[in-house]
Amino acid sequence: MKAAGFALIAAAVLFAPVAEAYTFIGGKWQDPALPAPWRLNTFHNEPSIPGNEEFQELRDAMDAWQDLVGVGFTHQEGPEVTTNFPCGLQTDGQNVVSMRDCLNQCTGGCLGVTSTTLDFGVDYSAGDGFMRNIENDITYTRNVLWITQADAEQSCVGRFVLLGVGTHEAGHLVGLGHSPFGAATMFPSTGPCNLSWASLHPDDISGALNLYDTTGQEYQVATHDVNNVRLTVTNHGNVGVTGGAGVGLGFEFPVGLNHIFEGSLIFAAEGNTDVSDDYRIQDATTTFTQDADFLPLTDLSISTPGVQTDQETTAEWNDSVANRTGSVTTPTPASTPLGIRVTQRTFACADAPDDDYVILEYRLTNESGSTITDLNVGLIIDWDFNGVFANNSVDYDAVNRLGWVSDPSTPNRAGVRVLNAEGVRSYRALISSGAGSDVHDNTTKAAWLAGGFAVTNINNADIGMMIATGPFTIAPGGTAVAAFAIAAGTSLADLQANSQAADAKYSGLNATDAPEIASGVMGPTYTLHQNRPNPFRPSTDIAFSLGRTGEVSLRVFDIRGRAVRTLTNEVRGAGVHEVQWDGRDDRGVAVTSGVYFYELRVDGEVVRSRKMQLLR
Numbered sequence: 001m002k003a004a005g006f007a008l009i010a011a012a013v014l015f016a017p018v019a020e021a022y023t024f025i026g027g028k029w030q031d032p033a034l035p036a037p038w039r040l041n042t043f044h045n046e047p048s049i050p051g052n053e054e055f056q057e058l059r060d061a062m063d064a065w066q067d068l069v070g071v072g073f074t075h076q077e078g079p080e081v082t083t084n085f086p087c088g089l090q091t092d093g094q095n096v097v098s099m100r101d102c103l104n105q106c107t108g109g110c111l112g113v114t115s116t117t118l119d120f121g122v123d124y125s126a127g128d129g130f131m132r133n134i135e136n137d138i139t140y141t142r143n144v145l146w147i148t149q150a151d152a153e154q155s156c157v158g159r160f161v162l163l164g165v166g167t168h169e170a171g172h173l174v175g176l177g178h179s180p181f182g183a184a185t186m187f188p189s190t191g192p193c194n195l196s197w198a199s200l201h202p203d204d205i206s207g208a209l210n211l212y213d214t215t216g217q218e219y220q221v222a223t224h225d226v227n228n229v230r231l232t233v234t235n236h237g238n239v240g241v242t243g244g245a246g247v248g249l250g251f252e253f254p255v256g257l258n259h260i261f262e263g264s265l266i267f268a269a270e271g272n273t274d275v276s277d278d279y280r281i282q283d284a285t286t287t288f289t290q291d292a293d294f295l296p297l298t299d300l301s302i303s304t305p306g307v308q309t310d311q312e313t314t315a316e317w318n319d320s321v322a323n324r325t326g327s328v329t330t331p332t333p334a335s336t337p338l339g340i341r342v343t344q345r346t347f348a349c350a351d352a353p354d355d356d357y358v359i360l361e362y363r364l365t366n367e368s369g370s371t372i373t374d375l376n377v378g379l380i381i382d383w384d385f386n387g388v389f390a391n392n393s394v395d396y397d398a399v400n401r402l403g404w405v406s407d408p409s410t411p412n413r414a415g416v417r418v419l420n421a422e423g424v425r426s427y428r429a430l431i432s433s434g435a436g437s438d439v440h441d442n443t444t445k446a447a448w449l450a451g452g453f454a455v456t457n458i459n460n461a462d463i464g465m466m467i468a469t470g471p472f473t474i475a476p477g478g479t480a481v482a483a484f485a486i487a488a489g490t491s492l493a494d495l496q497a498n499s500q501a502a503d504a505k506y507s508g509l510n511a512t513d514a515p516e517i518a519s520g521v522m523g524p525t526y527t528l529h530q531n532r533p534n535p536f537r538p539s540t541d542i543a544f545s546l547g548r549t550g551e552v553s554l555r556v557f558d559i560r561g562r563a564v565r566t567l568t569n570e571v572r573g574a575g576v577h578e579v580q581w582d583g584r585d586d587r588g589v590a591v592t593s594g595v596y597f598y599e600l601r602v603d604g605e606v607v608r609s610r611k612m613q614l615l616r
Contacts, residue, residue, distance in 0.1 A: 038062065038173065041081040041098040046162075048145040054162055057148055058097050061166030064200060065174055065208060097173075149198055156193035164190060164197025171204060179204065220300040221248045224348040226311040227355035229253045229488050233346050235300035235315035237278040237293075239263035239360065239379060239486070251414065253356070253488035259405070259414050261389070261432075263381040265294075265342065265362060270374035270450045270471060274335040275442045276319035279380045282440035293322035293335060294342070297530060308509055309359075310350040316343050318367070335442055338375075339368025341527060341545075347509065354505050356498040357487035359419065361506075364482065365527060366474040367545045369575045376425050376449040377482040378468025379416055382432045386410050394429045394463040396456040400496050403427055403467045413492050417499040418469045419483035419506040425471060429455045430464035437462075477526070477547030477574050526550075528600040528608040531581075535613035542567065543578040544600050544607075553601040556581060557609075564591060567598070583614050592616065 046054045059077070081096055147159040164185070171186050179186040184201035223232045232240055232248035240250045240260030250258035266277035276293040298316040306312025322337040343363040349355060360379075366372050385392045386407040394405050397415075401424045404415030418424045428448040431437045438444065448466045472480035485502030489495030527545040534540060544554065552572040556565040565586050567579045581598075584590050593616040599609040 038076070039078045039081050039096050041083065041096055043082045044099040046099045046146055048159070049148060049162065053148050054099060054146065057162045058166050060149075060163055061170045061198075062173075064167045064198070065170055097169075147193075149195065152193060152195060158192050160190070160192055161195055161197065164194055167198050167200075171208075174208065176204070176208065220296070220315075222300050222302040222313050223249045224311055224313070224346065224358050226304060226348050226350045228255070229348075229356055229358060229486075230255055231346075231348075231358040231486055233300070233313055233315075233344070233358075233360070235296040235298060235317055235344075237265040237317060237342070239265070240381070251486060251488075253412065253414060257387050259383060259385045259387070259488075261382040261384045263379060265344075265377070266380045266445060266449065266466070266468075267338070267340065267364065267375055267377040268446045268449050269338065269372055270376060273442045273446045274322065274338060275445045275449070276322045276335060276338055276340065277380065277445065279445075280440060281442075282437070293319050293337075295319075295321045297341070306347065309347040309505075311348040313346045314344065316341065318342065338372060339366065339370075340372070340375075341365045341367050347505075349505065353498070353501040356489060356494075357485045357502045359483065359485050359502055359506055359509070361419075361481065361483040361509075363479050364472070364474070365479045365545070366476055367527065367576050369476050371476065372472075372474045374450075374471035375474060375480065376468045376470040377472070377480070378426070378449055378466055379484055379486075380430075380445070380448075380464070380466040381416065382430075382462075382464040383414070384462075385414060386412065389432070389462040390434075391460050392463045393459040393461075394457060394465050396427050396429070396453070397496065398424075400499050402496065402499050403429075403465045404492065404495060405463065405465070406492075411491050412488065413490075413495040414486070414488040415495055415499065416465070416467050417485045417487060417502060418467060419485055419503055420469055420481055422469045422472070422482075424467060424469060426450060426452050426466070426468045427456055428466040429458045430466065431458060431461050432464040433462045438464075475547075476576075477545055526600070526602050526607040528598075528610060530610055531598070531612045535615045537583070537615045539580055539582045540612060540614075541578055541580050542598060543576060545576045546572055546574050546602065549573045550602040551604070552577075553599075554579060555599055555601075557597045557599065558591070558594070564596065583616075590616075 040055060040058060042052075042055060045052065049057075062077070081098075145159040146162045147156055149161055149163040152159070152161045167185050168187075168190070176186055178188040179201065183196060185197045185199065185204045186201075187197075190197055220235045221232050221238075222234075223230055230249050230252035232250060234248070238248070240248060240258075240263040251260040251263075252258050262279065264277045264279035266275065266279060268275040277291055278294050279291055281291050294317045296315070296317045298314075300313060300315040302311065302313045304311045318341045319337045319339075322335040341364070343365070345361045345363075347359040347361075348357075362377065364375070364377060383389075383392055383394070383405045385405045386409055388407060388409070391409075392405055392407050394403065396403050401418045402415050403417075404413050406413050426449060428451060430440075430448075445466075449468050450471075467484070469482050469484075470480075472482075474480050483506055485499055485506070487495060487498045487502055489498050526547060529543040529545075531540040531542045542554065544552075546552065549571065551570070553569045554567045555563055555569075556567065558564050563586075565581060565584065567581055568577075591614065593614055595611060595613050597609050597611055600607040
């Protein structure tokens with residue numbers, strides 16, 4: 001059932017995150033460039049709709065997608081096609097919308113099809129590039145009776161609502177496949193007088209965001225390799241191998257033998273089933289797909305040596321896309337983003353006694369504008385210890401705040417220890433597959449995070465664990481710190497000793513770091529976000545978060561360091577703020593295309609600067 005080996009990929013850009021509910025037609029669009037061009041074939045007039053109202057319905061279907069906030073793409077309507085050819089496909093090589101069956105593909109109850117011609121150009125399956133979407137055509141069969149949305153709202157018997165089906169087919173035009181959710185516009189079938197398809201479901205929106213939101217970074221992985229263990233980390237919340245993507249080295253001890261099938265950071269507030277994680281959603285029959293709640297915000301950087309240890313990585317992401325949903329047999333409702341930005345730092349040491357573990361620290365900043373109460377933060381891991389999974393066991397050591405795993409084939413052990421002062425809030429031993437396997441949905445994940453120690457050991461099964469710390473109450477702009485060590489040893493006693501060494505090392509790291517109080521919740525912090533969209537034309541939005549009221553200056557500089565525009569210079573209160581730059585200088589003159597920098601200062605101190613690109 002599970003793959004035993006994975007390729008070694010160190011610090012490699014792999015792919016953009018995807019909403020697993022969809023099979024994307026052409027991957028993330030690289031060619032043609034945005035905006036997506038299309039043409040309307042007005043030669044074919046649909047007789048079941050009076051006048052030419054069907055053409056406006058088709059335009060409205062296109063607008064439904066480009067009007068999505070944050071998607072950052074547009075449909076660009078070109079000159080009309082006025083030919084009797086069914087699609088105009090061979091006439092100009094552009095996307096053509098037609099009210100006539102294209103190439104006789106509509107049979108039986110078919111309402112609309114998308115004809116797609118793909119130019120592979122490169123070996124997409126090998127990860128060398130992207131498929132290029134050359135031609136996409138929305139077509140409509142004339143073998144059914146159509147009705148406009150407005151007329152259908154008044155009276156509709158046995159006719160199909162053109163705007164709804166048109167919006168569905170426009171979703172294919174932008175690159176989306178089908179959704180498993182019956183309320184979604186991209187659900188694969190409809191019926192007469194169905195008015196719901198003209199409204200976009202959260203799953204439709206998340207699919208479009210995945211394809212066209214360029215504000216997030218690409219998914220990246222890096223592997224710690226300076227000591228006796230190997231651990232892959234990401235800028236997307238995953239730890240070890242990402243099960244759904246099949247990427248990363250995992251967690252190896254000894255080198256060459258992987259023990260983690262899948263792992264992820266996970267968090268939720270008590271009493272709330274809105275869970276943010278990048279771990280799979282799994283139903284009662286162990287059918288599963290990846291959850292994908294985190295949006296990368298920065299590149300994943302790896303430094304050897306690091307500032308405080310022999311090797312370190314840093315990355316940032318947030319849970320702004322936690323509205324994604326999975327495609328299990330009974331779909332799990334999407335979570336609402338909590339508004340948390342995660343700064344990940346990881347540390348590895350080359351010398352004994354610190355050479356058998358990796359430390360992972362997560363700083364969770366509240367950017368929601370409201371206090372987040374009783375937040376639990378954990379790691380959830382599906383272990384395939386010693387490269388197998390059928391006979392693993394999992395247990396908990398309360399003294400060492402350690403969840404650990406074993407297999408009868410070896411005396412070696414591996415596990416996760418909580419390092420921050422709050423200690424272990426909850427621990428859950430899990431059955432990952434097979435008889436009695438645990439359902440992994442938002443409801444159960446939230447219950448495990450807040451559930452204490454109901455199930456702490458399982459023997460001779462495909463096992464996993466969830467170990468969490470907290471709870472944290474975080475004011476707007478405040479930050480909580482959760483830290484873990486993933487460790488290994490040649491026996492349980494050796495593993496315990498190595499986890500204790502990790503705890504001592506982390507205490508030393510904290511002593512040299514920014515001041516924080518013993519509870520792990522720090523005082524007000526300030527964050528400058530990446531502008532959206534980026535690159536941009538003609539304007540872009542810049543957000544920043546303040547932990548307390550302060551004198552705020554946000555300025556734009558050109559590549560030579562010359563001041564271009566002051567966007568704000570005033571006192572601002574705690575919370576999240578947003579300003580817009582229209583690509584003009586302080587005189588109101590449009591600046592040229594190129595790279596620019598924007599810098600945030602609070603009370604005269606520089607918080608951060610970031611880079612953006614203007615396209616004219």
